[in-house]
Amino acid sequence: MSSMEAGTPGGRTTRRELVVTFTRELIAAYAEASGDRNPIHLDEEAARAAGLPGVIAHGMLQMGLLARVAGDPARLRRLSCRFAEVVRPGDTVTFRGEEADGRVELTAVNQEGRPVVTRARAELAPPPDPAGG
């Protein structure tokens, strides 16, 4: 995984990017950690029987990575997306977030340029008052 963060000079828009190449190991580790061991994520045969091209990543794994480019996790108040395209081992997905005034537009695009999520956005609570008031 690689990531970067950049702000515009005015400081009003912040862009974040994360590039992840999905592997069987990453998907299996997420299955273990999340408790979602649906065989379509782990077993090629089961995935094909379900009409898929092979094992696919969990939508919630994609969303967890999307949250990483949404901004300060403690301030995250809303996160939503539509899972538009399956993500398979070997796919490289670029997750991007563009934050302005607490609203974040999110995208995730695979190596073929196709969006794997659509209608993805987040909302952040205002930052804590530095004066502590």
Next chain:
Amino acid sequence: MGVAGRVYEPVTFLVEAGHVAAFARALGVDPGQGVPPTYAAVYALGTTVPQLFSDPEAAVDVAHLLHAEQEFSWERHPRLGETLVAQGRVAGDVERRGVRLLTFETEVRAGDERLCTSRALFVVRAPGR
């Protein structure tokens, strides 16, 4: 039609530090940053979705199911060691052109406080499609 309106029994869940850390690592996040927001996949979905999937009257064909949309909203994120109560409800169950669309909502509370609301859309294709 279907099982729209069905409400399941509340499920209690303990936010355990070691489990949260393992989840954070699976996403490549520093476990020291607290509970990752999408740990809601565990405390909101992992708690209540199995009730829907194992409900014989709901008869969800899990083998042909895909998670199509997900939305979370939070009042705040849970703290380590906190006990949460999650309750799931079938908000919608309709069929369109042979595809079943199940909308499942989960509300998560800590005591009297509302923490998180999840809204998941599951799509179940008929076998052979």
